[in-house]
Amino acid sequence: xxxxxxxxxxxxxxxxxxxxxxxxxxxxxxxxxxxxxxxxxxxxxx
Amino acid sequence: xxxxxxxxxxxxxxxxxxxxxxxxxxxxxxxxxxxxxxxxxxxxxxxxxxxxxxxxxxxxxxxxxxxxxxxxxxxxxxxxxxxxxxxxxxxxxxxxxxxxxxxxxxxxxxxxxxxxxxxxxxxxxxxxxxxxxxxxxxxxxxxxxxxxxxxxxxxxxxxxxxxxxxxxxxxxxxxxxxxxxxxxxxxxxxxxxxxxxxxxxxxxxxxxxxxxxxxxxxxxxxxxxxxxxxxxxxxxxxxxxxxxxxxxxxxxxxxxxxxxxxxxxxxxxxxxxxxxxxxxxxxxxxxxxxxxxxxxxxxxxxxxxxxxxxxxxxxxxxxxxxxxxxxxxxxxxxxxxxxxxxxxxxxxxxxxxxxxxxxxxxxxxxxxxxxxxxxxxxxxxxxxxxxxxxxxxxxxxxxxxxxxxxxxxxxxxxxxxxxxxxxxxxxxxxxxxxxxxxxxxxxxxxxxxxxxxxxxxxxxxxxxxxxxxxxxxxxxxxxxxxxxxxxxxxxxxxxxxxxxxxxxxxxxxxxxxxxxxxxxxxxxxxxxxxxxxxxxxxxxxxxxxxxxxxxxxxxxxxxxxxxxxxxxxxxxxxxxxxxxxxxxxxxxxxxxxxxxxxxxxxxxxxxxxxxxxxxx
Numbered sequence: 001x002x003x004x005x006x007x008x009x010x011x012x013x014x015x016x017x018x019x020x021x022x023x024x025x026x027x028x029x030x031x032x033x034x035x036x037x038x039x040x041x042x043x044x045x046x
Numbered sequence: 047x048x049x050x051x052x053x054x055x056x057x058x059x060x061x062x063x064x065x066x067x068x069x070x071x072x073x074x075x076x077x078x079x080x081x082x083x084x085x086x087x088x089x090x091x092x093x094x095x096x097x098x099x100x101x102x103x104x105x106x107x108x109x110x111x112x113x114x115x116x117x118x119x120x121x122x123x124x125x126x127x128x129x130x131x132x133x134x135x136x137x138x139x140x141x142x143x144x145x146x147x148x149x150x151x152x153x154x155x156x157x158x159x160x161x162x163x164x165x166x167x168x169x170x171x172x173x174x175x176x177x178x179x180x181x182x183x184x185x186x187x188x189x190x191x192x193x194x195x196x197x198x199x200x201x202x203x204x205x206x207x208x209x210x211x212x213x214x215x216x217x218x219x220x221x222x223x224x225x226x227x228x229x230x231x232x233x234x235x236x237x238x239x240x241x242x243x244x245x246x247x248x249x250x251x252x253x254x255x256x257x258x259x260x261x262x263x264x265x266x267x268x269x270x271x272x273x274x275x276x277x278x279x280x281x282x283x284x285x286x287x288x289x290x291x292x293x294x295x296x297x298x299x300x301x302x303x304x305x306x307x308x309x310x311x312x313x314x315x316x317x318x319x320x321x322x323x324x325x326x327x328x329x330x331x332x333x334x335x336x337x338x339x340x341x342x343x344x345x346x347x348x349x350x351x352x353x354x355x356x357x358x359x360x361x362x363x364x365x366x367x368x369x370x371x372x373x374x375x376x377x378x379x380x381x382x383x384x385x386x387x388x389x390x391x392x393x394x395x396x397x398x399x400x401x402x403x404x405x406x407x408x409x410x411x412x413x414x415x416x417x418x419x420x421x422x423x424x425x426x427x428x429x430x431x432x433x434x435x436x437x438x439x440x441x442x443x444x445x446x447x448x449x450x451x452x453x454x455x456x457x458x459x460x461x462x463x464x465x466x467x468x469x470x471x472x473x474x475x476x477x478x479x480x481x482x483x484x485x486x487x488x489x490x491x492x493x494x495x496x497x498x499x500x501x502x503x504x505x506x507x508x509x510x511x512x513x514x515x516x517x518x519x520x521x522x523x524x525x526x527x528x529x530x531x532x533x534x535x536x537x538x539x540x541x542x543x544x545x546x547x548x549x550x551x552x553x554x555x556x557x558x559x560x561x562x563x564x565x566x567x568x569x570x571x572x573x574x575x576x577x578x579x580x581x582x583x584x585x586x587x588x589x590x591x592x593x594x595x596x597x598x599x600x601x602x603x604x605x606x607x608x609x610x611x612x613x614x615x616x617x618x619x620x621x622x623x624x625x626x627x628x629x630x631x632x633x634x635x636x637x638x639x640x641x642x643x644x645x646x647x648x649x650x651x652x653x654x655x656x657x658x659x660x661x662x
Contacts, residue, residue, distance in 0.1 A: 004492060012493050012500060014434035019503055022427025023510075025409050026266075030514055 047223045048229070050147075050165060055119060056216070056229065060089025062122035064502050067092065073246070073306050079247075083240040083311075090213065090229075090649035091313035091360075096419075097212040098363050099180050101192035107647055111219040119200035119289045134615055147501035151508060155260040158512045160235065161519075165273040166232040169443025169534050170223050171542050172274035176550075176577035177585075178203045179275050183214040184577060197369050201603065202378045205371070207364040208279040209316040209463060221576070224316070235272040239263045241286035248294050249486040251443075257504070258485035260375075260479055261431065264439055264508060266410075266423040267470040269515045275319055278471050285321050285475040289482065292328065296447040301349065302334075308353045312360020312651040314475075319379045325474070329354040331450035338446070388624030390419060392466045403463045407470045419625050422469035426511065429481050431504060435488035451479055475626055517625045538578065549573050549616035554646040556580065562609075568651070569607040571630055583611070590628050594634045599659040607654060610640060 004012070064085035068075065071354030170176060182204045186192050190209075194387070197204045204211075210230055217226030232388035239259045246255035256524070263267075271278045291307035311328070314321035319383045328349050336346030358365075379419060394403045405413050423536075441448050458476040460466055470477075494501050523540050526532035542550045549560065549572055559568070560580045567582045574585025588601045602610075610632065620628050632639065639659060640652035 002185075007609070008492055011434045014342055015431055015493070015500055016503060018427060018431065018434065019500075019507055022409070025411060025415055026124065027510060027514060031510075 049221050049548045051230055053228045053335065053480060054223055054536060056093075056220075057086060057118050057233065058126075059115070059122040060086045060093060061152035062089070062126045063092055063118060064089030065127055066125045068306070071306055073302065077624075079240055080244050082246055083237060084287065084291070085242075085379065086187055087283060087313070090233075091284065091310075091316075093216065094209040094212040094313075094316070094386055095363065097216055098192070100211065100296065101208070101215070101369070102363075103188060104193065106187050106190045106192075106215065107655055108219055111216065115216065115220065118139055120209065127643070131136065145496040145498065146251070147498060147505045148257070148416075150505040151257060151501075153262055154508050154512050155263060159239075159515065160263055161516045162272045163228075163232055164528060165519055165524070168527050169537055170227050170275055170408055170486065171538075172270065172276065173573065173575055175227070176434075176542075177575040179211075179277060180214065180218075180577040181575075183211050183218055183226070186211065187218060188216055192367060192377065193371065195371060200582065202381070205368050205377045205412075206277070207281075207316045207318055207361065208367065209284075209313060209364070210277045210318075213280070214275060223275060227273075227507060228414060230275045230277070231272045232377060234283045235263065235268065237284040238279060238286055238478070239284060241290045242482060245286070245290035245293055245482045246485045247420060248290075248297065254485050254488075255496070258429075258432070258481050260508070261428045261504075262481045264426075264512055264515070265470075265476075265477075266426045266511070266515060267428060268524045269519075270423060270470060273276075275520065278474060281314050281318035281321060282478060284310055284322060284476045286376050286478045288314060288324070289475070289479050290341040292484070293447060296444060304349070304353055308356035311360075312357040313358060314362050316433065317363030318600055319376060320458075320472070320475070325354060325357050326451060327454040331453065335446050335450070337504075373568055389628075390623075391421065392464075393419075394427075394463045394468055400463070403459075403468060406468070407473065410470075420469065422471050425470045428504070428507065428511065429477065430484070432484035432488040432490065435493060436484060437487060437489040440489060441483075441487040448483060448487070451483055455480055472602065484495060545580070547615055549613050550575055551579055551583075552647055552649055553613070555611075555644070555649045555651070557647070558644045558651065559583075566609060567605070567607045568609045568611050569605070569654075571610060571612035571632070572620060589630060589632070591631065593629070593631055593634075595631050595639065596659070598631050598640060599654070599656070600653055603656055603659075607641065610652045610654060612650060618646065 062085075064087065065081065067088055068085055073084070074085060081110050096114060097111065100106060100114060144152075159304050165522060170180060178201065182197070182201050185194075185197055185201070185204070189197065192208060194204075211573075214223075214226040217223065217229050239262070243255045243507040244256045265463075268279075268312065270654070288307050291303055291310060293308060295303040311321060311325055315325060331348050332353060333350040337343065341349075368377045369375040371377075383547060391397070393406075403413070405411070406418055406424075407422065408419060408425050408427055408430070409421070411421055413420050455476045459473055462472045465472070481523075505589060521541070523532060523537055527537045539553050540651070542548060543553045543556065556579065559566075562581060568579075569589065570576070570582070570583055570585045571589050572585075576583035586605065588598060591598060591601075612630075614634075617630065617633070621630070636652070637654050638662035641655050643651045643653050
């Protein structure tokens with residue numbers, strides 16, 4: 001398999017960082033809300 | 047179910063007619079996707095223009111429109127060519143060759159398309175659609191034509207380009223507004239998806255093309271546009287078809303392809319004024335490109351001129367209508383910002399606001415996660431995933447094409463940014479083009495290979511995004527309606543008319559309005575969503591005008607309004623909004639100028655007492 005160059009690795013890191021950042025900004029609140037609802041359904045009080 | 051069947055008939059008719067025309071123009075198309083995309087899009091444009099001819103002639107009668115469609119259907123059957131939709135390679139073998147993450151992307155996207163199809167098969171509840179985009183064709187049908195001066199006054203949106211209104215008229219005539227929603231929302235979105243796919247596929251692999259199209263299709267802002275009867279999806283589709291063909295012309299350099307791309311740009315201009323910017327940028331860009339390619343001035347001018355003339359000619363019927371009725375072919379484009387002026391959305395005033403604007407478009411928030419006052423959903427971050435992989439060397443290969451497209455993207459963004467509507471839905475053609483260019487210019491061969499972790503991450507995020515977008519639209523009522531266990535009236539009652547804290551006229555108020563005299567015209571102080579209201583029911587920008595009650599009453603009289611409607615919830619929505627700073631002058635003089643007629647669950651109808659304001 002062809003070994004990735006430093007530039008390619010950097011681009012990959014940037015893309016993954018963008019995915020993580022975007023997901024946190026757009027969906028982290030909804031993830032927390034969903035988790036909270038699931039926990040409530042399971043009977044966990046907090 | 048009948049709506050779906052009719053949709054299939056419309057697609058078949060468009061496909062066959064469009065294919066016939068493209069065959070006559072001798073456009074060489076590669077593969078079934080291109081045939082389906084360009085033929086259907088052109089066929090839809092053709093049908094829209096023919097319906098518009100009936101509108102010009104005052105022949106909007108059910109039987110006439112139905113006859114036109116039947117004639118077109120017969121012509122389509124007679125001239126139906128043998129479409130070879132069988133791919134050259136075995137689909138099963140091709141599927142098995144794909145990596146797991148890409149299989150997941152395909153399944154998620156197809157599932158999302160199916161969910162949106164089911165959404166669009168339920169009655170229209172989108173606010174803008176029932177306030178404007180369905181009300182206008184409804185009034186066209188009631189008035190049996192499009193040449194109506196009262197409508198020019200009543201709905202400024204009735205003067206917008208007509209192509210998509212005409213398809214809505216066809217949908218309403220053949221079945222109901224649900225069919226209009228299926229055409230303007232779902233079908234257009236599928237064709238827009240294909241336009242992006244085809245454009246990228248001309249330059250790079252099918253996998254990247256599908257991924258780019260899927261990331262565009264699943265953007266949060268498209269989610270509600272697909273499930274509506276708004277104009278955005280249709281005009282974006284026509285414009286992306288234009289860009290797709292124009293990019294193909296940069297490879298083939300055949301004049302014929304350039305001129306056929308101009309037809310699609312004309313159809314986009316006939317659907318929304320925004321496309322005039324593409325015409326201006328591309329015409330000038332082509333002229334400069336030809337000169338730079340050492341073509342003589344005359345040749346460069348002639349080719350760019352023919353391109354522009356074809357576009358304008360195809361888009362001209364709507365412009366001619368406006369010229370005749372208002373004296374301004376582009377009415378109401380240069381007449382101010384409508385209701386939204388002063389409602390606090392125009393946040394970006396200088397070039398220093400560009401980062402704020404871009405962040406708002408992508409995330410729908412202020413940096414980092416502060417809430418933002420915006421009447422739209424964001425673009426999301428996924429369509430920009432190709433950006434880190436952009437290769438200067440690859441972009442250089444298509445230098446002139448990239449420069450023209452980039453000038454268009456920048457100007458389009460600037461125009462929307464400084465407007466009173468800086469919303470993601472208004473920059474969609476530029477976003478689509480950005481996705482195409484970034485996918486074409488990205489070097490993703492290694493990073494999105496078979497064993498790609500990035501591909502897997504994209505698939506997972508896409509799955510969550512689609513789940514997040516689809517769930518709020520799921521309801522038991524929707525399932526009950528689709529299974530035939532709930533009537534349309536009951537569905538509408540549960541979901542808009544009598545919805546708790548809703549602002550639409552409730553069922554009792556609708557019954558009361560139905561019993562009012564024939565010449566009743568109602569001015570709405572809050573939403574004015576009149577599609578389901580049985581009498582003229584409009585909102586005018588002067589409901590917010592200053593403090594001059596005399597001027598207000600005079601304008602009401604001029605527009606022949608007999609009654610005023612408002613709901614407590616609707617008024618609270620507007621006056622309670624800190625960003626708007628609105629004042630209803632009439633509510634301060636209610637006892638003096640209004641006579642109570644009927645109230646139901648916080649909704650009120652008053653008669654305007656013109657006799658008190660005789661001096662005005």
